[in-house]
Amino acid sequence: MKKITTQSFLKMKKNNEKITMLTAYDYSTAKLIDEAGIESILVGDSLGMTILGYDDTLKVTVEDILHHTKAVKRGTKNAFVIADMPFLSYHISIEETIRNAGRFIQEGGAQAVKLEGGSEISDKIEALINAQIPVCGHLGLTPQSVNMMGGFKVQGKSEEAAKKMIDDALLLQELGVFAIVLECVPAKLATIVSEKLDIPTIGIGAGNGCDGQVLVIQDMLGMYSDFTPKFVKKYATLNVDIENATKDFIKEVKDMSFPEEKHTFKIDEEVLSKLY
Numbered sequence: 001m002k003k004i005t006t007q008s009f010l011k012m013k014k015n016n017e018k019i020t021m022l023t024a025y026d027y028s029t030a031k032l033i034d035e036a037g038i039e040s041i042l043v044g045d046s047l048g049m050t051i052l053g054y055d056d057t058l059k060v061t062v063e064d065i066l067h068h069t070k071a072v073k074r075g076t077k078n079a080f081v082i083a084d085m086p087f088l089s090y091h092i093s094i095e096e097t098i099r100n101a102g103r104f105i106q107e108g109g110a111q112a113v114k115l116e117g118g119s120e121i122s123d124k125i126e127a128l129i130n131a132q133i134p135v136c137g138h139l140g141l142t143p144q145s146v147n148m149m150g151g152f153k154v155q156g157k158s159e160e161a162a163k164k165m166i167d168d169a170l171l172l173q174e175l176g177v178f179a180i181v182l183e184c185v186p187a188k189l190a191t192i193v194s195e196k197l198d199i200p201t202i203g204i205g206a207g208n209g210c211d212g213q214v215l216v217i218q219d220m221l222g223m224y225s226d227f228t229p230k231f232v233k234k235y236a237t238l239n240v241d242i243e244n245a246t247k248d249f250i251k252e253v254k255d256m257s258f259p260e261e262k263h264t265f266k267i268d269e270e271v272l273s274k275l276y
């Protein structure tokens, strides 16, 4: 597979080719999904919930995302790696926004950053793009605003909210973002947004009319059971595999059927005789 760039995203949109994105947070998972041909990897702040066990994404820090981006990058050859900017890393000032995003690119090796929000953060997005940092937008359910939204809810259901989403999407495109994640948006609204844009939309809980799809890897592999949103499809049941493998390991250690001869190392008999 060819190395994916921001231009590939635009080309795929033009050619009506759906774009695939998964989250990953570590080297070995990134390597597996990169080798399987995934086009883009998001080091999402969802790691706060799936990896760190928080209730939401608000406690995730720049250092957390940086640490995991470095690991993902080491496992990735072709996929386009996007680092998610965590809560408060792009809200305080333009200077801090550029410094934090710059670290994800310079130290983490990400090719782009993702920010949640529309017109409220347009100055930050503009500054990042002027600093030559590619930006992926994120509209609809923006989990960092969970306290303002009053929970993890479908967004854009009223006429006013739907119109704002369309306006925000057009604004982000004008500012120069290369793609927009649409999360928990009614499918028909997401289709309208996608049709109005020249840049691709990547949906999560936003239906088939988006130009691509993203899922949180722990959700789609069946590893995260605290909460499963309606839009998740489980492509594997690793929870069952992990539980069974762990039970087998415990049993075999207890009854001494593991380790077997083939798992052990030998020592020279002569050396051994001197040890008794």
Ligand code: KIV
Binding pocket: 023, 042, 043, 044, 045, 046, 047, 084, 181, 183, 204, 214, 216
């Ligand atoms: O943090 C994340 O994983 C995300 C996806 C849900 C798009 O933002």
